[in-house]
Amino acid sequence: MRIAVYPGSFDPITNGHLDIIERAAQLYDEVVVGVAENIRKSPLFSLKDRIRFAGNALAHLKNVRIESFNCLLVEFARRHDAHSIIKGLRAVSDFEHEFQMAQLNRKLDPSIETMFMMASPEYVYLSSSAVKEIAEYGGCLEGLVPPEVEEGLQKSFSR
Numbered sequence: 001m002r003i004a005v006y007p008g009s010f011d012p013i014t015n016g017h018l019d020i021i022e023r024a025a026q027l028y029d030e031v032v033v034g035v036a037e038n039i040r041k042s043p044l045f046s047l048k049d050r051i052r053f054a055g056n057a058l059a060h061l062k063n064v065r066i067e068s069f070n071c072l073l074v075e076f077a078r079r080h081d082a083h084s085i086i087k088g089l090r091a092v093s094d095f096e097h098e099f100q101m102a103q104l105n106r107k108l109d110p111s112i113e114t115m116f117m118m119a120s121p122e123y124v125y126l127s128s129s130a131v132k133e134i135a136e137y138g139g140c141l142e143g144l145v146p147p148e149v150e151e152g153l154q155k156s157f158s159r
């Protein structure tokens with residue numbers, strides 16, 4: 001079985017994340033989406049909401065599972081028998097940080113390979129922080145996030 005983990009904070013999941021996961025699901029027998037429990041910046045959405053949004057948006061992919069994690073990424077990968085960590089790259093600015101993380105993870109466990117997938121052109125400018133900012137100021141989120149996430153964002157900013 002070729003198993004990969006795809007980690008992130010997914011606060012919230014965007015169509016850019018979904019594009020990477022859908023493409024990874026064609027390359028691997030199983031993709032485990034790892035939703036980070038503790039993220040440094042305080043998240044807008046609870047862990048439960050972040051998992052629910054991801055689960056509903058990915059329900060059509062039978063070889064994709066959503067799990068939360070609160071440990072080293074290589075440990076999370078080992079627990080799921082994964083030998084690949086998938087990372088999405090949008091711009092050169094993503095590269096520097098991801099390159100460092102990949103080297104560190106290789107040092108921690110040389111049997112786990114980080115695989116980079118380039119963002120599709122239509123999602124290169126998309127990030128979770130950008131969609132939160134657009135929602136905060138009442139901008140249009142169509143095509144950027146799944147409908148349930150759009151509703152969730154509108155609710156959180158209408159309070």
Ligand code: ADP
Binds near residue numbers: 016088123125126127
């Ligand atoms: P963000 O960087 O949007 O806050 P995460 O921390 O949840 O999101 O990122 C999880 C992974 O998804 C990272 O590998 C990140 O580079 C990747 N990613 C985020 N947005 C996109 C996108 N629009 N296209 C491709 N990959 C993306």
